[in-house]
Amino acid sequence: MRRFETLLGLAAAVLMVVAAILAPWLKFVLTIALAKGIAVIGIMLLLRAGQVSFGHAVFIGLSAYAVAFLAPAVPEALVLLIAGTAVATVSGLLIGLFVSRYREIFFGMLNLALSMVIYSVLEKFYSITKGTDGIRVELPRFAGMALERADFEWAIFALALVLAIGFALFARLYLASPMGQALSAIKTRETRLEFMGVPARQVLLSAYVLSALMGGVAGALIAMTTRHVTPLLAYWTASGELVFIAILGGAGSVLGPFLGAVTFELVRIYAGAAVADAWQMILGGVLLAVILFAPGGLWGMIQGALRRRAAP
Amino acid sequence: MTDQPSLSRRGLLAGAAAAVPGAVLMQGSDANAQAQKPAELKIGITTFLSGPASVFGVPGKQAAEMMIDEINKAGGIGGVRLRAYFVDEAPGTEHLVGEFRRLVQSEGVHVMLASISSGSCLACTPLSKDLQKTTILWDCATQRIFEEGPQPFAFRSQGFATPEVLAPLLYLLKTKPDFRTMAVINQDYAWGRDSWEMWRAGMEALKPGVRVVAELFPRLGAPDYTTEITRLLAARPDVIFSGHWGGDLVTLARQAAERRLFERSLFVLPVAEASLPILGRTFPAGHIIGTRGDHWNNHPRPKDPARLKALNDAYRARFNEPVIYPVHHMVQAFNALKAAYDKALAAKGGAWPNDAELAAAFRGLTFDSPTSTITLREDGQGLEDQIVGLSTHVDSTPYAIPKDMVIFPAAMVSTPVGMKSVDWLKSLKPDILGQVPAPIAG
Numbered sequence: 001m002r003r004f005e006t007l008l009g010l011a012a013a014v015l016m017v018v019a020a021i022l023a024p025w026l027k028f029v030l031t032i033a034l035a036k037g038i039a040v041i042g043i044m045l046l047l048r049a050g051q052v053s054f055g056h057a058v059f060i061g062l063s064a065y066a067v068a069f070l071a072p073a074v075p076e077a078l079v080l081l082i083a084g085t086a087v088a089t090v091s092g093l094l095i096g097l098f099v100s101r102y103r104e105i106f107f108g109m110l111n112l113a114l115s116m117v118i119y120s121v122l123e124k125f126y127s128i129t130k131g132t133d134g135i136r137v138e139l140p141r142f143a144g145m146a147l148e149r150a151d152f153e154w155a156i157f158a159l160a161l162v163l164a165i166g167f168a169l170f171a172r173l174y175l176a177s178p179m180g181q182a183l184s185a186i187k188t189r190e191t192r193l194e195f196m197g198v199p200a201r202q203v204l205l206s207a208y209v210l211s212a213l214m215g216g217v218a219g220a221l222i223a224m225t226t227r228h229v230t231p232l233l234a235y236w237t238a239s240g241e242l243v244f245i246a247i248l249g250g251a252g253s254v255l256g257p258f259l260g261a262v263t264f265e266l267v268r269i270y271a272g273a274a275v276a277d278a279w280q281m282i283l284g285g286v287l288l289a290v291i292l293f294a295p296g297g298l299w300g301m302i303q304g305a306l307r308r309r310a311a312p
Numbered sequence: 313m314t315d316q317p318s319l320s321r322r323g324l325l326a327g328a329a330a331a332v333p334g335a336v337l338m339q340g341s342d343a344n345a346q347a348q349k350p351a352e353l354k355i356g357i358t359t360f361l362s363g364p365a366s367v368f369g370v371p372g373k374q375a376a377e378m379m380i381d382e383i384n385k386a387g388g389i390g391g392v393r394l395r396a397y398f399v400d401e402a403p404g405t406e407h408l409v410g411e412f413r414r415l416v417q418s419e420g421v422h423v424m425l426a427s428i429s430s431g432s433c434l435a436c437t438p439l440s441k442d443l444q445k446t447t448i449l450w451d452c453a454t455q456r457i458f459e460e461g462p463q464p465f466a467f468r469s470q471g472f473a474t475p476e477v478l479a480p481l482l483y484l485l486k487t488k489p490d491f492r493t494m495a496v497i498n499q500d501y502a503w504g505r506d507s508w509e510m511w512r513a514g515m516e517a518l519k520p521g522v523r524v525v526a527e528l529f530p531r532l533g534a535p536d537y538t539t540e541i542t543r544l545l546a547a548r549p550d551v552i553f554s555g556h557w558g559g560d561l562v563t564l565a566r567q568a569a570e571r572r573l574f575e576r577s578l579f580v581l582p583v584a585e586a587s588l589p590i591l592g593r594t595f596p597a598g599h600i601i602g603t604r605g606d607h608w609n610n611h612p613r614p615k616d617p618a619r620l621k622a623l624n625d626a627y628r629a630r631f632n633e634p635v636i637y638p639v640h641h642m643v644q645a646f647n648a649l650k651a652a653y654d655k656a657l658a659a660k661g662g663a664w665p666n667d668a669e670l671a672a673a674f675r676g677l678t679f680d681s682p683t684s685t686i687t688l689r690e691d692g693q694g695l696e697d698q699i700v701g702l703s704t705h706v707d708s709t710p711y712a713i714p715k716d717m718v719i720f721p722a723a724m725v726s727t728p729v730g731m732k733s734v735d736w737l738k739s740l741k742p743d744i745l746g747q748v749p750a751p752i753a754g
């Protein structure tokens with residue numbers, strides 16, 4: 001299964017590159033999907049511990065705004081990526097110290113509340129953040145090279161792909177490690193973990209900070225792809241979208257978030273193109289269908305199909 | 313408009329891309345390539361189809377469908393039939409920017425009509441430059457678009473925030489100059505903040521010493537204004553400025569009417585028109601109302617009364633709704649498009665224009681609006697007259713309409729090319745009041 005997962009991941013990566021070459025507009029959508037996939041890996045780590053955060057888009061938003069604010073001063077994509085990620089990680093640590101005391105609905109709601117506080121700050125501090133109009137990100141350099149728009153988009157796409165593979169591998173190692181196993185233990189029975197001498201809060205906190213870091217990476221990538229950031233990035237519906245993607249893709253494998261993100265973006269675009277005024281209904285229908293008929297998400301469906309083939 | 317270096321770069325890029333299978337899909341992305349007459353003229357239109365701003369977006373879409381049917385029935389533009397691709401703005405910038413690219417790069421649309429929301433326009437306008445695709449900003453108002461740098465492929469076929477704020481201010485100063493205190497209640501987002509900043513800059517230049525007794529910024533989509541109305545009743549401002557629109561204005565006006573705020577203070581509402589049919593008789597007489605242009609159905613001096621009447625009748629017959637300003641804005645965008653294509657076709661002796669030639673045709677273009685004519689300035693901004701009036705009730709219409717209307721010539725109330733709106737408003741001199749035309753009675 002693990003070997004199959006690797007092969008499938010590589011095949012998917014190759015497929016994405018081919019698709020991006022064939023249709024230039026898809027490159028944009030796939031970059032966004034990869035970025036969201038990275039953020040959803042973070043959600044998946046928390047899901048392993050049985051915790052759902054309804055506020056994780058805030059780390060995307062914070063990182064995107066960090067990029068937008070710093071871009072005029074340091075127009076260098078790689079520096080901006082690191083800066084955005086750092087801002088998100090530090091905020092993740094601060095928020096995490098607080099929310100990692102709570103579980104389940106309280107954890108989810110506190111994340112939601114804190115994310116909406118930060119959303120409101122981004123929206124209302126009008127003279128600084130330009131409110132809902134948002135801030136434009138000018139084309140930065142990439143590794144010191146001043147690239148044209150099309151080349152820069154390729155560079156960001158490649159960067160997103162490399163980072164996605166990197167984070168997927170890291171998450172796989174992490175989940176297999178004692179730290180990752182302890183996350184599952186929080187879900188099943190936390191007291192036992194404490195009896196073993198493992199501090200549950202620190203286990204959850206480290207996963208939380210990692211997930212904020214991944215959100216930060218996603219935010220910086222999104223900011224440099226769309227090149228216009230608005231507070232909507234941190235709004236609760238954006239957080240809900242991440243949870244939606246996690247459920248759609250399935251939490252069983254690190255490929256799940258990327259399967260989910262690509263499917264989500266494509267369904268949204270094709271639904272929007274087919275019926276511009278009822279795309280929400282189609283998206284909702286897809287989610288309902290997944291919950292009702294494939295509780296393991298898309299990854300669960302693939303796994304099921306493989307087992308059936310292997311069984312006879 | 314055509315810069316040589318970009319040509320050679322594109323040549324190189326195209327050469328490199330030709331080595332990659334499937335690169336054929338990238339053809340036609342060059343604005344200066346020879347254009348073939350297309351089988352159909354594809355138009356991408358971004359508008360709100362869901363959410364609170366769909367009160368503007370859906371009439372806009374309906375108007376677009378009506379215009380397309382009308383133009384196609386008459387044989388299309390240059391003999392080519394029109395086809396629209398609609399995109400919902402509601403999911404946010406990131407989705408919209410992706411859709412813009414999809415329409416241009418995958419569907420191969422020839423022209424984009426972008427956005428109601430100023431945030432959407434600010435995101436789409438730079439994209440028009442990147443993708444070298446002519447983009448008509450059909451409804452958004454933010455003054456930032458053309459004040460923050462030149463836009464070679466973007467054109468606004470309607471007015472913008474500055475004249476829409478300045479015209480009601482001048483109307484107030486001209487007709488009811490004896491006020492000493494004022495308050496503002498605006499939605500807490502970019503337009504709400506911008507419009508107040510501009511109003512304040514203009515007011516301090518033209519009538520210094522007015523005391524601002526309350527500055528209220530309730531959130532967008534607030535269901536209840538009890539607190540704000542209580543504050544306004546207590547503060548007793550002579551004048552209340554509010555840039556509210558759509559459902560928010562309906563809520564505010566209903567709750568203010570219930571608590572008799574309209575009787576105590578004079579309201580100035582620059583975006584009132586679209587909400588008046590819903591408010592019916594609830595909206596009282598004697599307040600200053602605007603319509604983001606000269607779009608009143610009882611326009612006192614339309615250039616062609618038959619044309620305005622035909623639009624009103626056709627729209628009502630098809631959709632069973634009165635015409636509101638987004639319908640005018642969409643009609644203007646299509647008229648601009650048609651006029652630009654006609655101009656570009658004539659310039660090439662009937663050959664189909666490429667993207668650069670089409671964009672060149674827009675600069676300085678004059679086209680018909682339902683009520684008047686609009687000229688696009690050299691920076692791409694349209695000069696649209698503004699009509700402000702005093703609300704009144706007549707028996708023939710079941711809702712408030714304006715009387716004593718003043719037609720403000722666009723050039724008089726628009727920021728000059730190359731200036732920032734707030735700086736310009738601060739530099740206004742009181743003699744501008746002398747230029748305000750006389751109200752048209754009735």
